[in-house]
Amino acid sequence: MEHSETSSVESRDNDSEPHAPSTTQDTDIKTVGNKTSPPAREHPLGAEHSARSAPLVPQNPPSFETPIKLGLAPRRPLEVYSVRTPRKLTKMPRGGRLKEVGLQIPKPPTPPATESSSSDAASSSSGRSATHSAGAQDVNAPTRQIPAVLPNFQTVQDLSPAEETSPQKMGRYVSQVPVEPRYNAEEELKTAGKWRVGRERIYLIAAVVCVNFMFIFATWKWPMYYYIYLPFITITVFLNSVMVCSLVLNSIRFRIWKPKKLIPTKPEDLVYLLPCYNETPEELTKSLDSLVDQVNIDQHKKAVIIIVDGRVRGPGMEKTSGEFLLDDLLLDRKSRHYIKDAYITWTHEQMDVEVQQGTYRGLPYYCIVKQQNQGKRDSLIVLRSFLYKYNLRTEKPKVIFSPTFFGEMASFLASDAGIKHADYLIGMDGDTVFEEACVSELLKESRYPNTIGVCGYVSVDFTGSQWGLWNLYQSAEYTISQGLRRLHQSMVTNKVSCLPGCCQLLKVCETTCGDKILMDLFGYCPKPTDSLLKHTRATASEDRNHVCLMLSAFPKAQTRQALRARAYTDVPHSWSVFLSQRRRWTLGATSNDLFLVFAPGIYWFERILAIANCLVWFINIFVFASLGALIAAILFVEGWIILCFASIMLVPVTYYICIVFWLPRTFRERVQYAIGCLMYVCGGPFINIMVLFYALYYVDSFGWGKTRKVIADATVREKVGVPVDEEKEIGLRTTGSPSPQHDTVVIFGCNSYAMQLMKACALHYRTIVFDPSEESTDMTRDYFSGTENYTVKITSDEEELARANVYLITSPFFASPADSRQGSTNLQQAVDIVSRYIKPGKIVMIETAVSVGTTRNLLKQFEYRGVLTGYSPSPSVTSMKRSFADGTKMLSVLDAKNMHLIERFYQRIFAKTVALPGLEAAEMFHLLEVTLQNSQGIMETKLEGRPDAVELQSNLRRISSLWKEFIIEAESGLDAMPGNSTEDTSVIDKGKGVAALDQDLDITSVESKRSRRHHHQVDSGYGSVASFSEQVGFQKSCQLEEAMNQHPSMPMEVH
Structure with missing residues (x-):
């Protein structure tokens, strides 16, 4: 010292x-x-x-x-x-x-x-x-x-x-794991995987039908051997009777010897999870309000993290759930921005997100809007993994998040919420409402030793339909399942096999959120060649699957149920939606019970229950038919045998009746349960048979079916077909972005430069020319008068701008303000107008002669909105005027630096955004091809005589070659998709520019074909742009990026 x-x-x-x-x-x-x-x-x-x-x-x-x-x-x-x-x-x-x-x-x-x-x-x-x-x-x-x-x-x-909780400091705590290549099978393997799943579906249906009818025939042919069939019929009833007796005995025992609880030394820190998909504004508002209104937890630090899974909207919704949250509900915002490649999804893809943080009625929130739909499982993995790695941040763990994204979320928890260590994660759904004491009751139940998860009591929300038959039946079904088997699992075995995500508490620890569970087991994405069983476990009942994996991997872990922690959820109100929901539930429960049958570390009684459930599900048709055989057996079977069998059956029924006295809390709830229980006992077997048939028929449909209808963003076409999924279909099929309603480009300004640009765009797009000046718009109409082959709309109405996907903003290039062609739209005004109508996923490009710094400042307001932006500075007014004298040579006279800049901009914008909704991808690639061909020859001529001409020409040819390959392969991917034909995509001939096109083809026929092609694409459900992006986009994009990185001086920005 x-x-x-x-x-x-x-x-x-x-x-x-x-x-x-x-x-x-x-x-x-x-x-x-x-x-x-x-x-x-x-x-x-x-x-x-x-x-x-x-x-x-x-x-x-x-x-x-x-x-x-x-x-x-x-x-x-x-x-x-x-x-x-x-x-x-x-x-x-x-x-x-x-x-x-x-x-x-x-x-x-x-x-x-x-x-x-x-x-x-x-x-x-x-x-x-x-x-x-x-x-x-x-x-x-x-x-x-x-x-x-x-x-x-x-x-x-x-x-x-301050130093500790900054996003930059938090981001340095972790390092992102490398992106594992997604399983990319050849087309033959994908086809083989589909055939395998299809064959397994047929085998399963055949086995169920054969075994059931064999038993039915045997009981009809040999009724005297009833004692052989009796165990198969009564196994479920017998186990229910055992659970009833066990509950009664253990209730008495716990009243005498109360189990000990672990009292924490300090209040636990809580993080709420609210995953959303296409919930309505009313549902989201009620859910968030119920979190804010929780009582008896004021001493606990709390924060809510909202994860919106993609950008879709339900029927009747004007906005997506993400748009409503960001723009209308979460008004007290601190910041909002867009993060590219924020994390690695469970399908091994990079995900972009739009994030916003602030406070909602005093509760800190962090809202994450994913740009593509990946399913609820992905959202659960994201937050659970983050909280676990956040607690271990000082150990510099490997994470699936980029340092920027992790640092933002960690800084939010540490500084805004004051949470240094997340103790518990409390999950709910976007259509669920918590009672005021729900969270405090979950916490009380979590304080038993070795308890790592607690679920609440989920009840039907009777708002708007107090006595509807569907609500009454489903309410009784919920009550019986939670009041018998789940209560027995909680009180006796301490192994609740399903913690519903709509009301769930998880302890943030290795058992629940570690890499072994989340990444290796729960986060396994099935391959196209995997079995039907693996696909079902990965896509149905993710909450049950997560708990079953935990109970097997960590046999000492305990899960419980808190009956006093009440949550109210919405239920299906139609038969079709009910069947779709129960299809997922029955397939998920059966597949996970089958896992419990063979998995190590499972409690013995839970294994027996799993065996019984799988067996009864498989022979459910025979059990239903045996009811008729039982009535017939009364005629020839001794009475004491029938009495013993009936007494066993009456034990669970008596328990169902007794539930009315202790589980419902009000007189109205008791009456509702009594009516629903009667419907359940009498009609339950018939409904179960129908659900079984429906589930078997659609057993290879891996999604939510009709449970969550969606309407594509910017379209009114509902996706309600079954087995077509509303979620991304994992492993077998890929449902990409929906068909766009408008393939529209907006051009600002009515100057000469913009007119030539709009003429080139109008050949391939619906083009809107916007200028608030009537004088300028009149001049533009005169320019297009007599030309019926262009789809151009000249308007001063700002509301028309909401239909566009691409916004090209031009600034006046004429020194004299008196020139009438200059128009009145200046650059700042145009950017302000665009900002009022732009949506995430759209494109804004500025072609201007103003300074780069000014352009960048104008584009900054789009950074946090998920908008792709870019700019193209012009070298001079004269060259720009020459450049657009002919609309077919848009980049012909730019020097080498600016040409590379423009090509790099187009490459980044279009090659990396083909998966976004609202883009007419085929037309985009055609326009790029024309632009490239017209500029390449002139550029090679202009480079002659320069000292670096050989190097520049070599780079130019290399970029052009890669770019052409990308365009051709991308178009091939489009042609191979459903709803696209080779004849339709040949409207613009490869190897010819627009000028050559005008000479070889009649312009009317071009317009006619273009119109027919657009009509065909919309009517046939113009398919997934994302599908061909995954096939051809990534490798070529990387090669182009490598080639263009040789010019680091290019002032390029893409947000």
């Missing part, structure tokens, strides 16, 4: 007594004894951090009996000593270490002063440098004492909260 640091006087604590000012405090050189010490070392993080990390001194320093002699005597009597170890780690008596922090230690009681001790102290003070360097100690000198338990000990994190 250096002498300058050990001898300096620290008096920053307000609670310590004042000290005499040091005479060497303001000097650069400090003198200790007869020796001059160097200047005090500055804190590596600066003076601000040094002041913030000033050590604290307790007001009443304790006395310590066991001193540790360091051999250093004080220069003069002091009340407080300063021990500062910015570079060393000093061992503590208990094996601990002092970290790199300043720490003041109170001085021990001073021994009585004697003459010898005074002289020894003086001699030690004068020559302590030599003594210390020699390693000698003066045992008679006063010693500094370090306590066994340090008072007011602080960590680095506590000392610098």
Whole structure:
């Protein structure tokens, strides 16, 4: 330890007594004894951090009996000593270490002063440098004492909260795992996988039909052997009777010997998860309000993270759920921005997100809007993995998140919510409402030993239909399933096999959120060649699958149910939606029960229940038919046998009736349950048979079916077919972006430059020319008068701009304001108008002669909105006028640098955004091809004679070659898609520009074909742009990027 640091006087604590000012405090050189010490070392993080990390001194320093002699005597009597170890780690008596922090230690009681001790102290003070360097100690000198338990000990994190919680600092805690290549089977393997699943479906249906009818025939042919069939019929009834008896006995036992609970030493920190898909504004508002209105948890730190799975909207919705949340509901916002490649999805793809943070009625929120739909499983993996890695952030874990995204979320939790360690994750659905005491009851139930998950009691929301038959039946069904088997799992075995995501509490730990569970097991994405069973487990009943995997991997883990934690959810109101929902539920439950049959570590009674459930599901037709055989058996079977069988059947029914007295809380709830229970007992077998038939027929449909109808963004076409999925179909089929309603380009300004541009665009797109000046629009109409072959709409109505996908903003290029062709739209006004109508996924491009800095500033307002932006500076007014004198040569006279800039912009915009909704991708590629061909030949001519002509021409040909390959392969991908024919895509001949096209084809026929092609694409459901993007886009995009990186000076921006 250096002498300058050990001898300096620290008096920053307000609670310590004042000290005499040091005479060497303001000097650069400090003198200790007869020796001059160097200047005090500055804190590596600066003076601000040094002041913030000033050590604290307790007001009443304790006395310590066991001193540790360091051999250093004080220069003069002091009340407080300063021990500062910015570079060393000093061992503590208990094996601990002092970290790199300043720490003041109170001085021990001073021994009585004697003459010898005074002289020894003086001699030690004068020559302590030599003594210390020699390693000698003066045992008679006063010693500094370090306590066994340090008072007011602080960590680095506590000392610098601002530095610790910044997104940049948080992002440096982690490193992202490399993106594993997605399983990309050849077309033959994909076809083989489809055939395999199809064959397995046929085999399953055939086996169910054969086995059931074999049993039915046997009971009809040989009724005297009824005792052989009896176990198959009564196994479920018998197990239900066992569970009823077990519940009664254990209820008595727990009243006498109450189980112990673990009381936490401090309030737990809670994080709410609200996953959304296409919920209505009313549903989302009620869900968020119910979280804010929770009682008895004021002492807990809380935050809500909302994850919107893609951009879709339900029938009757004007906006998607994400748009409503960001623009209308979450108004108190702190920031909003767009993060590219934010994380790696469970299908091994990069996901872009739009994030917004702020507070909702005092509750900190962080809203994540995913740009593509990946299913609820992906949303669960994202947040569970983040919270677990957030708790381990000081260990620098590997994560699936980019450092930017992780840093943003971690900074939100640490600074906005004040959560340093997330203890529990509480999940709900977007259509669920919590009772006021729901969360507090979940917390109470979670305090039993080894409990890592708790679910609440989910009830039907009767709002709007108090006595509807569907609501009454489903309410009784919910109550019976939660009041018998799930209650038995919670009270007796402590192994609740399903924690519904609509009301769920999970402890953030390795058991629930570790990589073994989330990444290796729960996050497994089935391959096209995987079995039907794997596909079903991966796409149906993700909540049950997660719990079953946990119970098998960690046999000591316990899950419970809190009946007092009530949540209300919406239920299907039509027969078709009911069947679709139950198809997912029955397939998910049966496939996971089959997993419990063979998985290791499963509790023995739960394994028996799983065997019984799988068996009864398989022979459900026979069990239903056996009811008739039972009635017939009364005629020839002895009465005592029938009585015994009936008594066993009556045990569960009696329990169902008794539920009415203790589970419903009001008279109306009891009446509703009684009516629903009667419907369940009498009509349940018939409904189960229908659900079984429906599930078997659509067993290879891996999605939500009609449970969540969606309407494509910017279209009114509903996707309601079955087995077509509304979610992305994992492994077998890929449903991409919906068909666009408008393939529209908006051009701002009516100057000569813009007119030639709109003429070129109008051949291939619906083009809107916008200018608020009537004089300019009239001039533009005159320009297009007599030309019926262009689809151009000239307007001053701003509302027309909402239909567009691409916005091309031009600025006037004429020096004289009197020129009538210049128009009145300036650049700033155009950008302001676009910002009012732009939506995420759209494109804004500015072609302007103004400075690059000005253009960048104008585009900044689009950065947080998920809008792709770019700009193309023109080299001069004259060259721009020549460039667009013929609309077919848009880039012909630009120099090499600007040509590369434009091509790089187009490559980034179109090659990387073909998966976005609302783009007519085929036409985009045709226009790019024409642009490239017209510019390449002229550019090679212009480069002749330049010293670097050979290198530039070589790079130009390389880029052009790669670009052509990309266009051809992308078009091939479009041609191979359903609804696209080779004849239709030949409207624009490859290898010919628009000028050559006008000479070879009659312009009317071009327009006629273009119109027919658009009509055909819309009517046939013009398919997935994402599908061919995945096939051909990535590799070519990387090659183009590598080629264009040879020109780092290009001022290119893509947000």
